[in-house]
Amino acid sequence: MLQLLTITLSLLTLLTTTTLALPTPSKSNSKVTTNTFVLNGLPAPTGTLKYIALGYGTQNYSCAALNDAPVSIGALATLYDATSILSHGAIGAASIPKMPALALSMGSGLGLPTLGHHFFSAAGVPTFSLEAAKPAALLSAKKVADVVAPTNSAPNSVDWLFLTDDGRGVSKHLNAVYRVETAGGKPPGVCSSVGTVTEQYAAEYWFYD
Numbered sequence: 001m002l003q004l005l006t007i008t009l010s011l012l013t014l015l016t017t018t019t020l021a022l023p024t025p026s027k028s029n030s031k032v033t034t035n036t037f038v039l040n041g042l043p044a045p046t047g048t049l050k051y052i053a054l055g056y057g058t059q060n061y062s063c064a065a066l067n068d069a070p071v072s073i074g075a076l077a078t079l080y081d082a083t084s085i086l087s088h089g090a091i092g093a094a095s096i097p098k099m100p101a102l103a104l105s106m107g108s109g110l111g112l113p114t115l116g117h118h119f120f121s122a123a124g125v126p127t128f129s130l131e132a133a134k135p136a137a138l139l140s141a142k143k144v145a146d147v148v149a150p151t152n153s154a155p156n157s158v159d160w161l162f163l164t165d166d167g168r169g170v171s172k173h174l175n176a177v178y179r180v181e182t183a184g185g186k187p188p189g190v191c192s193s194v195g196t197v198t199e200q201y202a203a204e205y206w207f208y209d
């Protein structure tokens, strides 16, 4: 409860210190709204929204030689459950474009409960394991669309993506995920050292089934 309060206060502080205008409160509070994210050119979702996760972790790159372009070799992130905060209401809607940048600047998952993990399998498959979901869910994914982050994103933000089940028959209770509202994660354009480069990033992952 205290954690939730802290998150809410952090977000409120962030909101009130920006020029963002909160929408006028609706006269009727009986109307349930379902918030959505900006597609930024990605294909529209099909299916049902299941979870919204805040991902915080690293994007990994390999540098074979000085001045090479870094090559992406995967990612490792904790997925925090932001579903109840972001999926409805005016504060949720206003927080959607702000939460990952806040997480990156604070260097944490903002005290949200852990929902699962994002990693690359031994075979290099982007995988999302929502082990705290009920029932536990898994998405073994393949990338189907990729757009650059909007120009108003945090500096060096990785692309926004749309990934779907890769058809290997191992996914459970999930069919697709969007990576949006990215903050950070992009390496320098050329390698200044040889070896693995890791870049901290945060993003929202919107899961559908």
Ligand SMILES: *[C@@H]1O[C@H](CO)[C@@H](O)[C@H](O)[C@H]1NC(C)=O
Pocket (backbone or CB within 6 Å): 058, 059, 060, 073, 074, 075, 076, 120, 198
């Ligand atoms: C990415 O980097 C992290 C932190 O160094 C490491 O724990 C993880 O195994 C790496 N994953 C991949 C796929 O390179």
